[in-house]
Structure formats: C-alpha cells, structure tokens
Amino acid sequence: xxAAIIRMEARRLLRGRWLPxxxxxxxxxxxxxxxxxxxWVEQRxxxxxxxxxxxxxxxxxxxxxxxxxxxxxxxxxxxxxxYATAMSLRxxxxxGGLAVLTVGQAEGYPMAATIHAFSASNTIFDRHxxxxxxPSVLAAGRFDLAFxxxxxxxxxxxxxxxxxxxxxxxxxIAPWLLSQPVSPGRLLAAKAAARALLLVLPPxxxxxxxxxxxxxxxxxxxxxxxxxxxLYALFWLALALLVNLVAxxxxxxxxxxxxxxxxxxxxxxxxxxxxxxxAAPPSSPTERVNALRAQAMQARAETRAAGQATAPRAxxxxxxxxxxxxxxxxxxxxxxxxxAAAPYRAQDERRLAWLDALRVAxxxxxxxxxxxxxxxxxxxxxxxxxxxxxxxxxxVRALVGRYLxxxxxxxxxxxxxxxxxxxxxEAPLGERAGALLFDAAVIALSGAALLLAARRRLGRxxxxxx
Amino acid sequence: xxxxxALSKSFGAQxxxxxxxxxxxxxxxxxxxxxxxxxxxxxxxLLLGFLAPTxxxxxxxxxDVQKDPLAARRRLLYxxxxxxxxxxxxxxxxxxxxxxxxxxxxxxxxxxxGWLEQAGVPAAAIERRASGYSKGMRQKVAIALSIARAARALLLDEPTxxxxxxxxxxxxRLLLRQRDAGAAVLMATHDLFRAREVATxxxxxxxxxxxxxxxxxxxxxxxxxxxYLEEMALxxxxxxxxxxxxxxxx
Numbered sequence: 001x002x003a004a005i006i007r008m009e010a011r012r013l014l015r016g017r018w019l020p021x022x023x024x025x026x027x028x029x030x031x032x033x034x035x036x037x038x039x040w041v042e043q044r045x046x047x048x049x050x051x052x053x054x055x056x057x058x059x060x061x062x063x064x065x066x067x068x069x070x071x072x073x074x075x076x077x078x079x080x081x082x083y084a085t086a087m088s089l090r091x092x093x094x095x096g097g098l099a100v101l102t103v104g105q106a107e108g109y110p111m112a113a114t115i116h117a118f119s120a121s122n123t124i125f126d127r128h129x130x131x132x133x134x135p136s137v138l139a140a141g142r143f144d145l146a147f148x149x150x151x152x153x154x155x156x157x158x159x160x161x162x163x164x165x166x167x168x169x170x171x172x173i174a175p176w177l178l179s180q181p182v183s184p185g186r187l188l189a190a191k192a193a194a195r196a197l198l199l200v201l202p203p204x205x206x207x208x209x210x211x212x213x214x215x216x217x218x219x220x221x222x223x224x225x226x227x228x229x230x231l232y233a234l235f236w237l238a239l240a241l242l243v244n245l246v247a248x249x250x251x252x253x254x255x256x257x258x259x260x261x262x263x264x265x266x267x268x269x270x271x272x273x274x275x276x277x278x279a280a281p282p283s284s285p286t287e288r289v290n291a292l293r294a295q296a297m298q299a300r301a302e303t304r305a306a307g308q309a310t311a312p313r314a315x316x317x318x319x320x321x322x323x324x325x326x327x328x329x330x331x332x333x334x335x336x337x338x339x340a341a342a343p344y345r346a347q348d349e350r351r352l353a354w355l356d357a358l359r360v361a362x363x364x365x366x367x368x369x370x371x372x373x374x375x376x377x378x379x380x381x382x383x384x385x386x387x388x389x390x391x392x393x394x395x396v397r398a399l400v401g402r403y404l405x406x407x408x409x410x411x412x413x414x415x416x417x418x419x420x421x422x423x424x425x426e427a428p429l430g431e432r433a434g435a436l437l438f439d440a441a442v443i444a445l446s447g448a449a450l451l452l453a454a455r456r457r458l459g460r461x462x463x464x465x466x
Numbered sequence: 467x468x469x470x471x472a473l474s475k476s477f478g479a480q481x482x483x484x485x486x487x488x489x490x491x492x493x494x495x496x497x498x499x500x501x502x503x504x505x506x507x508x509x510x511x512l513l514l515g516f517l518a519p520t521x522x523x524x525x526x527x528x529x530d531v532q533k534d535p536l537a538a539r540r541r542l543l544y545x546x547x548x549x550x551x552x553x554x555x556x557x558x559x560x561x562x563x564x565x566x567x568x569x570x571x572x573x574x575x576x577x578x579x580g581w582l583e584q585a586g587v588p589a590a591a592i593e594r595r596a597s598g599y600s601k602g603m604r605q606k607v608a609i610a611l612s613i614a615r616a617a618r619a620l621l622l623d624e625p626t627x628x629x630x631x632x633x634x635x636x637x638x639r640l641l642l643r644q645r646d647a648g649a650a651v652l653m654a655t656h657d658l659f660r661a662r663e664v665a666t667x668x669x670x671x672x673x674x675x676x677x678x679x680x681x682x683x684x685x686x687x688x689x690x691x692x693x694y695l696e697e698m699a700l701x702x703x704x705x706x707x708x709x710x711x712x713x714x715x716x
Contacts, residue, residue: 004566012563015554172550176608179514179544180567181536187567
C-alpha cells in the first residue's frame with residue numbers, strides 16, 4: 001500500500017511542471033560549479049607541475065655542472081654544486097581525489113615546500129602559499145560544488161517539500177484525505193518518500209555525473225560523496241516534514257522552512273566560527289613569522305660568535321668548515337624555532353579541535369567538512385603535509401650531515417641513483433573514514449532528531465484535520 | 467452500523483456534545499438538524515476518530531473508533547462540506563489516488579471510469595483537471611469513491627450547502643441509491659425540506675444535545691419546520707431568561 005501511495009504522490013508531483021525545472025536549474029548550477037572546480041584543479045596541477053619541473057631542472061643543471069663544468073682549477077670558485085648542501089628538493093601536495101568538489105581550505109595553506117638542508121623550517125613554505133587566484137572570490141565567495149550542495153541544495157529540497165502537507169491543509173483536502181483508512185504517519189511517510197525519490201535521488205545523480213565528468217574516478221570517494229549529500233538532502237526533507245506538522249498553511253510552512261535554512265546554513269556556521277574565535281583564536285601569522293625569524297637570527301649570531309674562535313684546519317677539508325658551522329647554526333636555530341613555534345602550533349591545534357567539535361552544531365558544517373575531506377582540501381590534510389614536509393627537511397639534513405661528517409662530495413652517480421624524493425603519505429583509511437563517518441552521523445542523527453520531533457508532534461496534535 | 471453510547475465532548479469549559487446516544491442501522495439515513503454549534507460536526511469528527519471523546523464511545527460496525535480508527539474508517543466514507551480534490555489531477559486520477567489510499571484493488575482505468583459514471587460524472591469531465599470542477603462535481607467524485615469502496619456507512623457534513631437546487635436534487639438521488647445499497651448514513655444539514663425527503667430519522671440538536679428524534683415519514687415539511695423553530699426559539703428564550711430575571715431583581 002505504501003508503494004502505491006508513493007507512486008501516486010510522485011505522479012501528482014510530476015504533474016506540476018516545476019519539478020523538472022528545479023532539476024534543470026540544479027544541473028546548470030552543478031555544471032557551472034564543477035567547471036570552476038575543474039579549472040581550479042587544473043590551475044593548481046599546473047602550478048605544482050611547474051614546481052616539480054623546476055626541481056628536475058635544478059638537479060639537471062647541478063649534475064651537468066659536476067659532469068662538465070667543474071675542474072680542479074675552478075673548483076674553489078664554482079664548486080658549490082659538489083657539496084651536499086646544494087641539494088635542492090621540493091615537497092608538493094597534490095589535489096585530492098575529488099578536488100573538483102571544493103577548494104575548501106586548500107588556498108589557506110601552502111601547496112609545496114622548497115627543501116634545502118640549511119633552510120630554517122619556518123621558511124620552507126614561504127614561496128608556496130598559493131593565495132586566491134581570483135580576488136573577486138573575496139567579495140563574492142567561491143562558487144564551487146560544495147557551495148551549491150551546502151547552500152543551494154536545501155533550497156531545492158525545501159522548494160519541493162515546504163508544502164508537503166500544508167498544501168492539503170490549506171486547500172481543505174486534509175480532512176477528506178485523513179478520513180481514508182490510512183494512518184497520518186504512514187500517509188506523511190509516503191508523501192516524504194515520494195519527495196525523497198524526486199528531490200534527493202536526481203540531485204545526487206546529477207552531482208555524481210558532474211563529478212565524473214570533472215575527472216573524479218575513485219568509486220569509494222564518489223560513493224561517500226553520494227551518501228553524505230543524500231543524507232543532507234534527507235535532513236532538509238525531515239525539516240520540511242516537521243514544519244508541515246506545525247504550520248497551519250503553506251505560507252507559514254514556507255517561512256518556517258526559510259527560517260530553518262537561514263538558521264542552519266547561514267547563522268549557525270557563522271556563530272560556530274565566532275565561538276571558535278572566542279574559545280581558540282587563530283594564531284597571528286605575522287607575529288609567528290617575526291618570532292621565529294628572531295629566533296633564527298639569534299641562533300645565527302650565537303653560532304657565528306662561537307665560530308670566529310675556531311682556527312682554520314690544515315689541510316683544508318673537501319667541504320669547507322664554514323658549511324659545518326652553518327649546519328650547527330641551523331641545528332641550534334631549529335631547536336630555538338621549535339620551542340618558539342610550539343605555542344603557535346598548540347594554539348592552532350586547539351582551534352582545529354574546537355572547529356572539529358563544532359561540526360555537530362549544524363549539518364551544514366558537518367557536510368562542508370565532509371566534502372572538504374573528500375576533496376582533500378581540509379585543514380587536517382594540509383597540516384599533515386606540513387608535518388611531512390618538515391620531516392622530509394630533517395631527513396635531508398641528516399643525509400647532508402652524513403656527507404659533511406664524511407667530508408664526501410656529491411657525484412654524478414648520486415644524481416643518477418636519485419636524490420631523496422618527497423612522497424606524501426595520506427592519513428590511514430580508517431582515520432579518514434572515521435572523520436567522514438562522524439560527519440555522516442552528525443547529519444543522519446540531526447535528521448533522525450527532526451523525525452522524532454515530527455513523530456511526537458503527530459502523536460500530540462489534535463487539530464491536524466482542522 | 468453507526469452507534470454512539472453516552473458520547474460527550476468538551477473543549478475546555480464548553481460542552482460541545484452532551485451524552486449522545488445514537489444508533490443508525492444499515493439502509494437508514496439519519497439527518498441531524500440544528501443551528502451552528504449544535505454539535506453536528508463534532509459528532510461526525512468523533513465518529514471519524516478526528517477527536518477523542520471526553521466520555522462515552524463511538525462505534526462503527528461494532529468497532530470502537532478510538533481503539534481502532536483505521537478499521538472503523540475502512541467501513542466509512544466522509545463527505546465534508548467542501549470536498550477538495552487535487553486540482554492538478556483529473557477526476558479519474560483523484561479517484562485513483564483516494565481509492566488507492568483506501569486500498570481498493572484492481573483500479574483499472576475502465577473500472578475507475580465506471581465508478582465515476584455511476585456517480586454521475588459526465589464522461590467529458592472525467593479526464594479533465596479537477597481544478598475546474600464545481601462543488602457538485604467534486605461531490606460526485608466523492609460518491610464515486612463511496613461506490614468504489616463499497617462504503618458501509620456515510621458521514622455527510624452539510625453536503626448540499628452552496629449547491630444549486632438541481633445539483634442538490636441529483637446529490638440526494640445518489641444518496642438514496644447508496645442507502646438502497648445498504649449504507650447507513652449520518653447527515654448533518656440545515657436543509658429541513660431535503661432532510662425530510664431523504665431521511666429515515668431526523669434528530670434535532672441544540673447546544674450539544676439531541677433534543678428529539680422523529681421518523682421522517684411521520685411529519686410533514688411544515689410540521690418539521692415548526693418543530694425546529696420551536697426548539698430553536700426555546701434555546702433563545704432559555705439563554706435570555708436569566709438576564710430578564712436578574713434585571714427584574716430590585
């Protein structure tokens with residue numbers, strides 16, 4: 001019987017010609033947003049390719065210098081390429097699997113690092129903070145798929161379901177409808193299910209289609225995106241259902257739905273951010289840069305003062321002692337920098353923990369978080385990259401330290417065998433899935449809470465047929 | 467078929483229905499007459515299970531409406547004063563929808579069309595959108611639903627108010643056919659003359675109480691009108707009497 005009601009309700013909804021129009025509008029919005037997303041991915045991949053090409057070209061030139069240009073005669077003057085400290089490496093953060101979904105926080109964090117053994121760890125990202133490629137984004141916000149889904153999909157669902165039952169109450173159909181031998185709960189469930197078929201499935205299908213067209217290939221990521229978006233759309237359907245049990249007519253229901261949208265999509269995320277700012281304000285980049293730079297300079301001054309006292313060695317080593325002193329200076333500076341950076345790092349981590357916890361404030365926040373994680377544009381991935389880039393820097397320093405200790409020069413064979421390469425290790429599947437499941441759970445439980453409230457309201461109401 | 471036992475309903479301090487005992491057998495039409503607020507619609511809503519009684523019981527075919535409202539509604543068809551249909555669907559699709567809700571099997575287009583034609587819906591209107599239907603036409607769709615569901619009891623709440631005389635006469639002809647098919651009918655109406663014509667029994671209600679029941683065959687239209695006006699006049703004098711008494715006191 002439920003299936004029959006759903007079929008008839010769906011037929012009734014399809015009879016109104018607005019539904020295909022809504023699908024079309026949503027498709028156009030998704031296609032436009034996916035186009036933007038794909039353009040951003042292409043731009044970022046080009047930038048990363050240029051960084052990697054720069055790394056390869058630098059290494060090729062250094063190898064050529066060693067092979068063809070440096071002779072015993074000019075070695076003192078041009079022999080820098082022979083020292084391990086000349087290794088110039090890059091660490092890059094490739095866009096995630098579903099990067100076309102959203103830019104997320106990717107532009108707030110560096111996309112690459114330049115690794116030299118003597119670079120202070122606070123400076124390796126300096127050349128690679130991407131910034132926004134288009135200043136108009138600052139004014140108008142970014143039009144990407146996450147924006148379409150988080151902000152506009154609810155409006156589509158509400159446009160098709162705000163009068164889920166208010167229509168019947170307003171037109172006087174309700175008493176006659178409910179005098180039929182069908183329970184109000186079952187009738188409303190069937191009406192909601194018909195809308196789920198027509199307002200949830202087509203948008204999810206449209207989203208998957210544009211993601212695939214935009215280059216997404218991971219079946220697991222696509223499936224998770226579909227689950228998150230479907231849950232989100234169902235949440236808004238549940239809200240419409242509850243509003244329809246409270247509102248007396250379609251106008252009240254429309255206002256109620258709109259108020260819910262404003263509260264959950266606009267107001268609560270802004271309040272959550274404000275709360276995070278109050279409880280755990282972000283660290284100041286300028287203050288941090290200045291503090292770390294001061295530590296680095298102090299280390300350099302102290303080490304140089306100590307170095308002036310040491311006498312030159314005879315015979316002179318292959319690698320000048322000035323580089324060894326520099327290595328000591330960097331090592332000492334690193335300790336000072338790490339100490340100075342610790343409070344900033346702790347402050348950032350506290351803020352991230354707050355933002356993570358505040359996901360429960362609204363399904364819109366949870367979905368935005370989930371989509372950013374699927375796109376690989378979340379803060380956690382960016383910080384993971386920063387940690388690994390620092391780790392790579394330390395590996396390179398250790399390697400260079402061995403060359404210095406053994407007084408060994410770089411050879412073409414070293415280049416031919418391959419210099420160290422950075423490989424980004426993504427978070428374990430369990431960790432990533434856990435965060436996504438948490439987001440899904442927030443959305444699903446919020447929807448379930450609305451359904452429970454609707455059920456209680458349905459049980460209490462005595463004027464349902466008025 | 468339709469049975470109430472000491473049925474009462476209060477809204478706060480206001481007694482909307484007071485101790486109503488009613489029994490309507492299959493093939494009987496019971497017309498409730500009374501002014502607005504007499505308790506007619508409340509009685510119908512209690513029989514539908516839309517309202518919970520303050521005391522007493524409402525039974526349909528022996529089923530307590532409060533205990534099993536769906537089973538009771540399976541035997542009932544309700545016609546509100548304004549039968550509202552989905553305007554974007556045709557009469558045939560509306561009938562299909564509502565008959566589907568009621569679990570009517572085998573709703574082929576031919577059968578649906580047959581039920582509508584039996585209820586007097588013109589063939590040309592069957593496929594037309596219901597948004598253009600008159601009140602009379604919408605009621606015919608409701609009667610078609612009654613035929614499709616083989617409803618054993620009808621609850622009619624002022625079904626002919628606002629209908630032109632021809633449509634009203636046609637509606638009552640359809641109603642008599644339902645009665646002849648064995649349906650028990652409870653009709654709330656203000657139309658004394660039509661009530662006398664179609665009813666088996668007439669009940670006069672006032673202030674939530676059933677004051678008097680009459681066999682329709684035993685009274686003429688004029689007598690019925692006289693009785694009705696007398697009861698209503700009593701109501702007016704009984705409500706104004708205390709004021710007079712109070713005013714008369716020194």
